[in-house]
Amino acid sequence: MPSCPKPFSFALIFGLLAGASVCCADDLNFNRDIRPLLSEACFHCHGPDRATRESGLRLDQEESAMTVIAPGDVEGSDLVQRISSTDADVQMPPPDSGKTLSKQQRDLLKRWVAEGAVFDRHWSFIPPQQVSPPARNAADDFSSNPIDRFVLHRMHKAGLSPSPKADREELIRRVCFDLTGLPPTPGQVDTFQHNQSPDAFATLIDSLMASPRYGEHMAVPWLEAARYADTDGYQNDRYRYQHVWRDWVIDALNQNMPYDQFITEQIAGDMLPNATLRQQIASGFGRNHRINSEDGSIPEEWRIANVVDRVDTFGTVFLGLTIECSRCHDHKYDPVSQQEYYQLFSYFNNVAEWGVGPNNGNSPPFIEVPESWPLLSPDQDRLIPPDPVKLTNARKTKGNGLRRPQAGPPSTVMVMHELDRPRETFVLLRGQYNMPDKSNPLSPAVPAAFDSRDSTTPTPSNRLELARWLIAPDHPLTARVAVNRIWQQFFGRGLVATSENFGSQGTPPSHPELLDYLAIELIRSDWDLRRIQRLILDSSTYQQSSAATTKKIQADPKNIYLSRGPRIRLPGFALRDQALSISGLLTNQIGGPSAKPYMPPKIWSSISNNKYEQDAGQDLYRRSIYTYWRRTIPPPTMMNFNAAAREVCIVRTQRTNTPLQALTLMNNKLFVEAARGLAQRMILESSGSDASSQIKLGFQLACGRIPTAPEKEILTQSHEKFLQQFQSQPSAAKELLAIGDSKRNASIAPIQHAAMTMTASLLMNLDETITKE
Structure with missing residues (x-):
């Protein structure tokens, strides 16, 4: 950044932030x-x-x-x-x-x-305002709910008009991916197409939300935000056992836990009166950060790093702000001072933890979790009083005399647990752990700029009160941030595009009144996330065709004004799960320890002597949310498609297009095996024995619709070429069919199976297959 040497200086830039309007015909805002x-x-x-x-x-x-x-x-x-x-x-x-x-x-x-x-005042620091949708014009045949009236009003101001409604095949595929992360089956498509009830789409939404696949899919962005992983990170990157917390998230979403309860239990479940086992497990949100276990590490340095991570994650996940800047100095753009940062820090500074982790396993505090915990009723849950392990278990390691905590075994989960006597908190000069300003002890407090409490309400004094401050109806950020991320998940872009930054450096909302309307609706519905999801999915805005005219692309290339439906390449999780689903390989087991699917056997050798030990059997084909996540070497398949690395909190991943993505889809062992499985289904489950009928079924499984005549002709010609190639090279057919651990049906001739496998691979690589549109 340029220096400001003059007494009064402005370093003005070329352009306004994206989304800012400079149209002189509009009122200035x-x-x-x-x-x-x-x-x-x-x-x-x-x-x-x-x-x-x-x-x-x-x-x-x-x-x-x-x-x-x-x-x-x-x-x-x-x-x-x-x-x-x-x-x-x-x-x-x-x-x-x-x-x-x-x-x-x-x-x-x-x-x-x-x-x-x-x-x-900055818009996001003002509590959401009650706002009525724009009046519906007599000529408006687009609006089906209040969302559409907000969108249509803004669309018309931008000189745009809505797109036609997506056809039913497109619509069911879109909503299946948005709610379950899986493609619809031909049976689901057929049922939806033949349901002529006006409530057909609402019925479909209800059925998808009732599926256990819903919670698995909706949990993925939360795990990325919560920086969940199966290892500690840093150089040693030791194992940990935190999958019980992951399973709690999936179960909470499948049970439609109210969002205020969902975040309260994760911030301070351990501090709730008579906290249940589940509530204690939920507090593991605060322990998902990296933990350093390297020899020679200074415990206090890394304990401070853990607390800083909690504060920064709290700021991004719940406030939508980049408060980490204030660790070293007053925030340069938002009104969060360094002192206010450390007052917020004090809420998370009282965990009974040692800064350096054990060599392997869970770092205290942790609790024992019975294997049957997911099946316990709420009453049974209360009969198991969790007893967190404290730092009295610390022991000395051999050689260097460094104290380390006793590691927790696989039957435990790391949780939050307060010290009996709170630690003192000070501003750390320049953010350094060993430079506390002891002249000014700090008490817990929240930043004044977005504190909507009246003068009679006391300042939150601990994590539980902090969580309750966060879910107060007049809090300016919590509900806005939550509904914006729901919108982002469905449309690929939030109403506030910078979902991680609602501050001055963030992009202003494209539809501020709609954002406030949805935030108020969330609060009024008793924080029912599914209520907001249904409202969005039921809207004509969501149900528009994603096909775009040249005029619309030129006028609004990023679809900010929502004049067409969302069109987004599927994330790596969904691409892998789709391949497993349409091939018939997918294992539907919910929860449990993370699985280790196909990866190069020496993938871990660059960072440790640990050998990657691949699972066998059905564990190879579990959903991607259950894939073992090592922070220093995350699963390459997911990373090639822009998954978060889980080292820090991420609430908005970038989308890129690279040659590695095409190479993954064509050559990765899982995708080749899935193509073989899809080909087997095409041959054995088709209504006819001819290649044309088999290709038709494969297209339906991959794309959710019947192929057009030209599409079928191209695919049939390709299949013929593959067939000729394998007839001339039968050994190549056997080599192809040997890829993957699943057994193929030996009743299918190898050459026939190999040719259809290549055709299935072509289907799995179609733009339509890898895109939600």
Whole structure:
């Protein structure tokens, strides 16, 4: 970042953040049009951070900003004079900053000053406002629920119109992937197509939500946000046994646990009165961070690192803010001071933990979990009082005298557990563990900027009270952040595109009224996540065709204004699960220890002497959520498709297109074996014995619809070529069919099976197969 050497400086940038409108035909909106520009351009030198603030000027606060702005008086405003000047000593941005200010940007700021330079609090720090949907026009044949009225209003302002409704084959495939992460079966497609009831789609949604596959699919983004893994991370990356917490998440989502309860139990389940076994397990959310077990590590250094991780994860997952900047200094863009960061830190600083982990296994505190725990009734659950193991189990290792905690066996799960006497908390200068400012002991407190409590409500004093503060109806962030991530999961992009950052550097909401409407609906529904999901899925907005005209792509390439349905490449988890499903290989076992599917046998040799020991039998074909996750070497199949590495909290993964993805789908052992399994189904389950009928079934299994005549012709011709190749090279057919551990049906001629396997692989690599549209 450029330095700010002058007494009054602005380093203004070329463009506004994505989503900000500069259309002069619209009313100016400070939070949408001006704040993003000031944040990106000016807050580094004239924002919340005292250490880098120049001339005492803050442009994030109205009172200070008005010292250089004369509302309504463009010529009398120092801000305008500076951005308009050609004098190198006066001009802002300075010539040596390497930046210039476009005429459009200067005109925007001048217009804002001329219209009174109205300031607003940052939009996400104001509690969600009750808002009514726009009135429905008599000519509106699009809107089927309130969501559509918000969307249509914004769409029309952008000069766009809705797309036609997706056909039923497209719609069932889309919603099956969105709710279960699996493709529909031909039977499901046929049932839906023949159900002429007006409630047919709602009935389909209910059936998918009732499936245990729902919780497995919905848990994946939560595990990524919670940085869940099967190892500790860092250089040693030792084993841990935390799958019981993962299974708790799946079960909670399948039971439709209210979101306020869902997050309360994960933040502070151990502190609830008469906490049950399940509530204790839920608190393992706070222990999913990495744990260092390297010899020579300084325990306090890594204990502090654990607490920092909890604070940063709390900020991203529940507040949608990048508060980690405040560990070392006041936040440069958002009103979170370094002191406020460590006051928040104090809520998570009292866990009875040792900074360095054991050589293998779970690090205290942990609890014993009976194998039958998922089957226990709530009453039985309460009869098993968890007794967390504390640090009194610490022992010395051989050689270096370093104290280490006693490792927990596979029958345990790591949980949160408070010390009897709270630790003192101080600001850590420059964020260093060994530089506490002991002149100023801190008490727990939440950042004032987004604290909506009235003066009579006491400050939360522990993690449980912090969780209850988070779910207060007037909290400005919790509900907004939650509904935005639901929207992101269905549409590929949140109403706030930067779902990890609702602060000044984040993208303003594309549909702010809709965001608030959904947030209020979530709170009013007693935090029922499925209520919000149904509302979105039932909307005409969601049910639009994803086909896009050239005009729409040019006008709105990212589909911000939602004039077409979502079209997104499936994530790696869903691609693998789809292959297992359509091939008939998928194992539907729920929960239990993580499975180790196919991976190169020496994949771990680069970081340790541990050998990757592949599972056998049905464990090879479990859903991807159960795949063993080693942080230093995550499953390559998932990583090639942009899965989060699970080292830190991630709530928005990037989507890339690389040659490795095509190579994975064509050559990965699992996908080749799945193609063999799909081919076997095509041959044995088809209504006819001819290749055309078999290809038709394969297309239905892979794409969810019957192929067109040209599509079938191309596939049939390809199959003929494959057949000729294997007839001339029968050994190649046997070699292909030997890939994978599952046994093939020997009644199928090898050459026939191999040719259809290659045809099935072609089907599995179609753009339509790997895309949700």
